Amino acid sequence: MPTLYDYLDSGNGYKIRLLMSQLGRHYRWQEIDIMQGGSRTPQFLAKNLNGRIPTFELDDGVCLAESNAILWYLAEGSRFIPEDRLARAQTLQWMFFEQYSHEPYVATPRFIVKHLPEDSPRRAELPDRLARGRAALDVMNTHLKSNPFFAGGRYTIADIALYAYTHVAEEGIHDLTAYPQVNAWLERVASQPQYIPITYRPA
Amino acid sequence: MPTLYDYLDSGNGYKIRLLMSQLGRHYRWQEIDIMQGGSRTPQFLAKNLNGRIPTFELDDGVCLAESNAILWYLAEGSRFIPEDRLARAQTLQWMFFEQYSHEPYVATPRFIVKHLPEDSPRRAELPDRLARGRAALDVMNTHLKSNPFFAGGRYTIADIALYAYTHVAEEGIHDLTAYPQVNAWLERVASQPQYIPITYRPA
Numbered sequence: 238m239p240t241l242y243d244y245l246d247s248g249n250g251y252k253i254r255l256l257m258s259q260l261g262r263h264y265r266w267q268e269i270d271i272m273q274g275g276s277r278t279p280q281f282l283a284k285n286l287n288g289r290i291p292t293f294e295l296d297d298g299v300c301l302a303e304s305n306a307i308l309w310y311l312a313e314g315s316r317f318i319p320e321d322r323l324a325r326a327q328t329l330q331w332m333f334f335e336q337y338s339h340e341p342y343v344a345t346p347r348f349i350v351k352h353l354p355e356d357s358p359r360r361a362e363l364p365d366r367l368a369r370g371r372a373a374l375d376v377m378n379t380h381l382k383s384n385p386f387f388a389g390g391r392y393t394i395a396d397i398a399l400y401a402y403t404h405v406a407e408e409g410i411h412d413l414t415a416y417p418q419v420n421a422w423l424e425r426v427a428s429q430p431q432y433i434p435i436t437y438r439p440a
Numbered sequence: 441m442p443t444l445y446d447y448l449d450s451g452n453g454y455k456i457r458l459l460m461s462q463l464g465r466h467y468r469w470q471e472i473d474i475m476q477g478g479s480r481t482p483q484f485l486a487k488n489l490n491g492r493i494p495t496f497e498l499d500d501g502v503c504l505a506e507s508n509a510i511l512w513y514l515a516e517g518s519r520f521i522p523e524d525r526l527a528r529a530q531t532l533q534w535m536f537f538e539q540y541s542h543e544p545y546v547a548t549p550r551f552i553v554k555h556l557p558e559d560s561p562r563r564a565e566l567p568d569r570l571a572r573g574r575a576a577l578d579v580m581n582t583h584l585k586s587n588p589f590f591a592g593g594r595y596t597i598a599d600i601a602l603y604a605y606t607h608v609a610e611e612g613i614h615d616l617t618a619y620p621q622v623n624a625w626l627e628r629v630a631s632q633p634q635y636i637p638i639t640y641r642p643a
Contacts, residue, residue, distance in 0.1 A: 286579045287541060301529055303536035310529035326504055326513035329532075333506035336540045338490060376489045 319389030347409025550612025
């Protein structure tokens with residue numbers, strides 16, 4: 238049985254938990270205390286040189302890193318990745334958008350306000366990160382005016398990737414009321430079969 | 441014929457130019473002056489909501505964004521993406537690593553010192569970005585101690601994605617002499633058939 242090394246409050250880890258639930262797949266879940274250096278121990282770095290969760294360990298011990306690459310690995314051949322070549326690339330387009338233009342500006346503010354001390358110098362980063370986060374949410378809102386989901390006209394791993402931190406963006410000060418299409422899409426995602434919330438702790 | 445909207449000095453754009461050369465494919469090349477707002481015009485935003493190059497326009501006018509998604513679109517079914525499921529995911533793993541842990545810290549310092557005025561306040565970002573860039577180069581160097589390329593044991597689009605900004609990292613103050621495995625890999629990439637340099641301007 239594969240093992241997911243993860244941290245419950247991580248949106249990147251939640252992506253994998255949500256997809257595994259929707260695929261109906263079983264796995265061992267092992268929480269790593271990233272706030273206490275658990276992802277920087279020699280043992281963990283042997284699994285992922287870059288020292289980050291989520292890391293997914295296959296039955297034979299091979300480890301895969303990067304949440305969106307793990308999603309792709311797990312979803313290939315399933316309904317969560319389109320078959321059409323262009324739609325597959327569009328799925329990846331939105332997943333790269335998520336990691337480059339969204340996560341550092343939607344997820345990181347949440348990390349700063351939720352997990353760092355109130356007097357952390359990293360609070361100085363918030364205005365710039367929030368402005369760039371609003372730009373990413375604007376791009377999403379505009380796309381969703383004419384599309385129910387991000388790629389291929391249906392729910393895919395691009396939606397899972399973008400949902401993970403968007404639905405908790407308000408924990409990082411973002412105000413989602415300005416993005417009605419995003420809100421409607423968040424509801425569409427949350428109504429998918431075998432949906433689980435980010436707070437659901439795997440057995 | 442497809443059109444690549446690009447900026448000659450962009451490593452992200454160069455990824456597409458290099459792969460197209462190695463695939464032997466023809467395309468129209470249109471330079472966008474990103475320093476003069478060319479990627480933020482209404483016409484350009486209609487092609488890419490996120491306002492970035494490279495953007496790849498297919499024969500039917502559909503546009504694809506995100507350099508690494510364009511690479512995947514172009515390379516599917518070719519020798520530049522492994523066929524094995526795990527190796528495919530590992531290819532993506534390194535491409536997501538590139539966009540999240542490498543590009544902001546290896547490419548952005550180059551942009552700041554090469555394209556912004558000497559008194560730009562963004563110079564204050566350099567120490568932190570360079571430190572994180574060194575961490576990314578360390579991860580690459582360690583991986584390359586036991587692997588000739590990044591995924592699947594051979595040259596793939598993961599190498600193209602990581603090569604684009606690594607090989608010009610010294611233009612962004614990084615010192616590559618500390619990474620011998622990276623240097624040897626840079627030479628292996630530059631010796632691939634149909635290699636072109638970043639300065640090669642498509643007709």
